Amino acid sequence: MKxxxxxQTSQVGYEVCRILSDKGISWHAPDRAELDLSRPNQIRACLDRHQPDLVINAAAYNNPVKAENEPSRCFSINRDAVAELADCCQRQGIILFQLSSYRVFDGTKQEPYNEKDPTNPTGxxxxxxxQAEQQIRERCERHIILxxxxxxxxxRPNILRRLAERMLANKEVYVTPxxxxxxxxxxDAARIIVAMVQQLDCGAQVWGTYHYATTESVSESNFAEVLIAEASQHRDLNVRKLIMANIESREGIKPPANGTLSSNKVLNTFGVHARPWRSAVARIIREVCDQKSSPP
Ligand SMILES: NC(=O)c1ccc[n+]([C@@H]2O[C@H](COP(=O)([O-])OP(=O)(O)OC[C@H]3O[C@@H](n4cnc5c(N)ncnc54)[C@H](OP(=O)(O)O)[C@@H]3O)[C@@H](O)[C@H]2O)c1
Known part of the structure; x- marks a missing residue:
């Protein structure tokens, strides 16, 4: 399989490439010069050139705040390029493995979201x-949306790094309970993706939409407390106080209050088990603290 x-530079794409290499699976990752998703004409040329059996799209316009100010760029990368990708994959018999997000939900549900829950994105x-997901379902039969x-x-930027950077720099850090x-x-996401890819390579015909998340949900404020406990073992933190600020008090676009997902379907279909996140957080926070070599 190719x-x-x-x-490839994304958090998940980087780890996917590493695991594919470890498993001896042949892969290619175009750089931005070869494939810029805001230039859809490059998509067909790239697929023609490399003739893959399966495409994993881990690229996305991912900044929710900036997206409100430049919607056309966001839709061009996240929806229009994906529609073109889906067309090319369908035409060439390529499997499309698209990464997506809890942001397709409004976050008002009290339990983890499953794949049958109605979508209602805000922002x-x-x-x-x-809309990217809808384009894929309409255009490319053999697809997985995860x-x-x-x-x-x-x-790269993410919730852990954002909180850690604020804790190193500031005495007071605002968090959302x-x-x-x-x-x-x-x-861990990459482990699941590659396991799914291997089963598709063995002929599993299980197209459709899946969720994957680790086993334990946590609020941003409780996550911040875990990070303080871990990070203070490696660095002197400036933070003295976490200030609770509800989502409604945030200015501008608000994230879905509930971003938790149920992994039951992916477990039942692919037999892949979700893991807890706590031990991985200890490792990641150590790496983040090691990177920040200058005193806070
Ligand atoms: N981060 C999260 O918390 C989160 C949550 C749920 C779902 N997801 C989804 O999971 C997937 C991976 O997320 P991530 O956090 O690993 O991604 P990430 O670190 O934010 O990286 C985004 C990737 O998209 C690429 N990209 C952006 N614009 C592009 C363009 N015009 N042409 C080609 N590539 C472009 C970036 O390339 P450059 O390095 O060249 O900019 C980078 O490789 C995405 O679909 C994301 O929406 C992420």
Whole structure:
């Protein structure tokens, strides 16, 4: 099997490529010069050139705040490029494995979201992700859409790094007690993705939409407390106080209050088990603290 990975520099794409290499699966990841998703004409050329059996799209316009100010760029990368990708995959008999997000939901449900729950995105970013999913379902028969919860790693911006950076720099850090998610290490998401890809390579005909998230949900404020406990073992933190600020008090676009996802369907279909996040957080926070070598 030959895999094309779009978004190799992303948190998840980077780990997917690493695991594909470990497993001896052949892959290619175009850089931005070869494939810029805001230039849809490059998509067909890239697929023609590499003739993959399966495409993993880990690239996305991912900034919810900026998306409100530049919706056309967000929709062009997240929806229009994905529609073109889906068309090309369908035409060439390629499997499309698309990553998506809890942001397709409005976050008002009290339990983890499953795949049958009605979508209702708020904001430009969530709408662009949902419309991308719809384009794929209409255009490409052999597809997998995998929605993920909060992705964390020591690389690139994410909720863990944002909180850690504020704790290193500030005495008071604002956190949200009513925003829930399942922190999902990028390498754990990649483990699931590659396991699913291997089963598709063995002929599993299980197209459709799936969720993956780690086993334990946590509020942003409780997650911040875990991070303080871990990070203070490695660095002197400036933070003295967490200030609770409900989602409603946030200015501008608000994240879904509930970003937790149920992994039951992916377990029942692919036999892949969700893991807890706590031990991975200890490792990631150590890496983040090691990167920040200058005193806070
Ligand atoms: N981060 C989260 O908390 C989260 C939560 C749920 C779901 N997800 C989804 O999971 C997937 C992976 O997320 P992530 O956090 O690993 O991603 P990420 O670190 O934010 O990386 C985004 C990727 O998209 C690429 N990209 C952006 N614009 C592009 C363009 N015009 N052409 C080609 N590539 C472009 C970036 O390339 P450059 O490095 O060149 O900019 C980068 O590789 C995405 O679909 C994301 O929406 C993420």
């Amino acid at each position: 895999v094309l990975v779009i978004g 430009v970013l969530g709408n662009s992700r949902l 929605r993920l919860s909060w992705i964390i790693s020591a690389r 009513d925003q829930l998610g399942c922190p999902t290490p990028a390498d």
